[in-house]
Amino acid sequence: MxxxxxxxxxxxxxxxxxxxxxxxxxxxxxxxxxxxxxxxxxxxxxxxxxxxxxxxxxxxxxxxxxxxxxxxxxxxxxxxxxxxxxxxxxxxxxxxxxxxxxxxxxxAAGVAEVAFGAGRDQSGLIMMLTFGTGIGSALFLDGVLIPNTELGHLELDGKDAEVRASDRAREADDMSWEKWAGRVQDYLRHVEMLLSPRLFIIGGGVSKKSDRFFPLIDIRTPMVPASLLxxxxxxxxxxxxxxxxxxxxxxxxxxxxxxx
Known part of the structure; x- marks a missing residue:
């Protein structure tokens, strides 16, 4: 079929x-x-x-x-x-x-990554985050999707997180990679505090440039780029x-x- x-x-x-x-x-x-x-x-x-x-x-x-x-x-x-x-x-x-x-x-992106990509065979609580026009989130517990989490809309510095830390915000505000990575780090630390995931999978178009910002982010949780882009x-x-x-x-x- x-x-x-x-x-x-x-x-x-x-x-x-x-x-x-x-x-x-x-x-x-x-x-x-x-x-x-x-x-x-x-x-x-x-x-x-x-x-x-x-x-x-x-x-x-x-x-x-x-x-x-x-x-x-x-x-x-x-x-x-x-x-x-x-x-x-x-x-x-x-x-x-x-x-x-x-x-x-x-x-949907998380389902693909957990089935075939960076989240395959990962146990415990893992989170897919897509940085694009907004910030999308997908939460999985032992491979099972917990749908519609919408954690890109958490408050960050008094504003909707995706307004400050999405890839669109980086482009619209002409931010350097260093400045944007600082905002992403603040967001990821906030999510860490709330949920303590075992792994962050970072997706969206910007994941193709992970080498530009991953080294600038200091968090406790392991972080990997999405493999299916x-x-x-x-x-x-x-x-x-x-x-x-x-x-x-x-x-x-x-x-x-x-x-x-």
Whole structure:
């Protein structure tokens, strides 16, 4: 059964068919800019454009930059507010004509990393953090996802953490790597204090430049870059969609089930 993964981000919508056993893309991914404004109708059409580039898939996994509960998008911090309480899974399924599973974007990236990447075979509490347009978080306990944590919205120096420490904030404020790393360090220490994770997996586009800022961060918790980079969301979305297809009554969030 072929599965298409599509990752809806603040700046782009990208997708590809996925080998959910190996955790690989089966074709070169296709990307379109995220529409502005990023309202429901416009984003659905952008997703449809991506899906139209591929044939032979039976189901679709979609990531969304916000809280997703039972296929309904509950928050919309980095997309148009029309997404709040939108029946996303139903809307996408009607447009694409295929079964659709929708989950939080950081959760999807974490599912992929725990199944195939930097978090594979890690026990205890581990956290995936994606630094991009915002800060996404995914929390796993012994390989099982605890969904929709949204820990990028913790307060940091009196402001939403992602306003100060996201990669978008680094670029918008033209921060040096040293200054930005200091903010990321403050954020990670705050999360350490609250949760004491065994491992931080750092994802998002900036993870490709981990050598520029990892050496500048001093925390107690081990920290590693995501190994699947920008494909993690696509892969995790597809894995979750395939799990959901195996149990139509519920989305299975145990990433360990996807391991070879």
């Amino acid at each position: 072929a599965t298409l993964g599509i990752d809806i981000g603040g700046s782009g919508v990208k997708g590809a068919p996925v080998d959910t056993v190996r955790g690989d893309l089966l074709a070169e991914r296709y990307r379109v800019p995220t529409p502005q404004p990023s309202d429901v109708t416009s984003v659905v059409e952008a997703v449809a454009e991506v899906a139209a580039q591929f044939d032979g898939f039976d189901q679709v996994g979609l990531t969304f930059p916000g809280v997703v509960v039972d296929g309904v998008t509950r928050t919309a911090a980095n997309v148009d507010k029309s997404w709040i309480d939108a029946p996303a899974a139903r809307v996408f399924a009607e447009r694409l004509g295929k079964p659709v599973t929708v989950l939080n974007d950081a959760d 920008n494909n993690a969301g696509i892969i995790g979305a597809a894995v979750t969609a395939e799990q959901a297809a195996g149990d139509p009554g519920a989305i299975q969030t145990d990433a360990a089930a996807a391991r070879v």
